[in-house]
Amino acid sequence: MNIYTKGGDKGTTSLVHTKNVSKSDDRIQLVGTIDELTSHIGLVKSMLKDPDTIQNLEKIQSTLITLMAGIADPYKRDYRIDDEETSFLESEIDRMEALFDRPKKFILPGACRLSAQIDVARTVARRSERALAVVSVKFGADNGAKKYMNRLADYLYVLARYMDARETGQIIGCGSKRAVSGDTENLKNERDAMEKQEMPVSEAVIQEVLKRMGIQGRITLDSAKRLIEAIEQEAQRRGKKAVIAVCGPDGNPIAVHVMDGAFLVSFDAAVKKAYTSVAVKMTTMELSALAQPGGTFYGLDKMDNGKIVIFGGGVPLKVGDTIIGGLGVSGGTGEEDHSLAEYGQSILNQIL
Numbered sequence: 001m002n003i004y005t006k007g008g009d010k011g012t013t014s015l016v017h018t019k020n021v022s023k024s025d026d027r028i029q030l031v032g033t034i035d036e037l038t039s040h041i042g043l044v045k046s047m048l049k050d051p052d053t054i055q056n057l058e059k060i061q062s063t064l065i066t067l068m069a070g071i072a073d074p075y076k077r078d079y080r081i082d083d084e085e086t087s088f089l090e091s092e093i094d095r096m097e098a099l100f101d102r103p104k105k106f107i108l109p110g111a112c113r114l115s116a117q118i119d120v121a122r123t124v125a126r127r128s129e130r131a132l133a134v135v136s137v138k139f140g141a142d143n144g145a146k147k148y149m150n151r152l153a154d155y156l157y158v159l160a161r162y163m164d165a166r167e168t169g170q171i172i173g174c175g176s177k178r179a180v181s182g183d184t185e186n187l188k189n190e191r192d193a194m195e196k197q198e199m200p201v202s203e204a205v206i207q208e209v210l211k212r213m214g215i216q217g218r219i220t221l222d223s224a225k226r227l228i229e230a231i232e233q234e235a236q237r238r239g240k241k242a243v244i245a246v247c248g249p250d251g252n253p254i255a256v257h258v259m260d261g262a263f264l265v266s267f268d269a270a271v272k273k274a275y276t277s278v279a280v281k282m283t284t285m286e287l288s289a290l291a292q293p294g295g296t297f298y299g300l301d302k303m304d305n306g307k308i309v310i311f312g313g314g315v316p317l318k319v320g321d322t323i324i325g326g327l328g329v330s331g332g333t334g335e336e337d338h339s340l341a342e343y344g345q346s347i348l349n350q351i352l
Contacts, residue, residue: 041121047113074343075347082144085148099162115167125156132149219352240331247325249326253271267330276309285311288311313338317344327345
């Protein structure tokens with residue numbers, strides 16, 4: 001298989017639940033910045049001889065890989081960063097600071113080549129933290145990840161100063177070795193797990209499951225109401241006021257909910273987004289990319305008596321490959337609405 005797929009030749013890529021995402025999207029920029037950070041940390045590793053510090057940096061790289069996976073799939077709990085990872089950084093910071101007198105004034109990087117390279121990694125960590133803050137505002141983000149990125153920059157700063165002190169013979173003691181969970185084999189297993197794809201489920205099995213659940217190929221009013229309630233709670237967590245609409249696979253509305261303070265115009269938009277998602281069997285964000293001048297569906301929004309919309313927020317509700325309804329969210333930007341709708345699809349199985 002060739003390394004080049006040509007899939008990004010038009011300036012788009014994909015996330016776990018979203019296709020045709022512009023490479024200028026803040027989430028893609030964030031993943032790229034963290035990837036850059038892991039590479040800088042790799043360069044630092046190549047300059048080290050201390051196995052304990054190398055092992056610590058590999059643990060950090062592994063955590064950053066998990067963090068990147070969480071950006072691509074923000075609704076999977078396995079990709080959230082727990083407090084133990086941040087506590088690990090804090091304990092390492094405390095351990096190193098006990099071994100030398102850290103300067104309390106502004107430092108000009110470059111006392112030695114190694115510390116200078118660590119300072120470069122530190123500045124990229126800070127840039128990653130700022131990019132994560134932007135994504136958090138627009139799409140929501142794991143609080144554990146934000147805490148970890150803040151502490152990581154602190155760790156790299158202290159590590160650089162520690163290397164300066166070691167270079168000049170100012171280390172006043174030797175720290176105890178710290179056991180680090182996860183060796184190289186575990187790191188490989190984590191990567192393999194993230195890259196592993198789910199096995200396809202036959203349509204017959206899906207239909208049988210739906211039948212036993214009493215859905216029979218379409219989402220019920222009761223399920224739609226539970227889904228709307230869950231999305232409303234997530235919207236409130238993000239500080240958003242939206243209209244949430246659910247339709248059946250035939251495009252007819254099943255339930256529409258208006259949050260307090262939502263725009264009046266959002267009602268019609270949410271209903272149309274839900275309808276569009278089942279009419280074209282794709283998200284309205286994907287449709288938007290295909291409906292641009294010269295695209296496959298250019299002009300489609302002018303058809304069907306104006307019921308088709310081409311801005312983010314509409315997602316077909318699927319169980320396997322079976323569309324059981326459509327979801328429309330309206331109230332913010334296209335990206336914000338799309339993110340909330342993606343959230344709804346991600347928890348659909350829990351709701352049903």
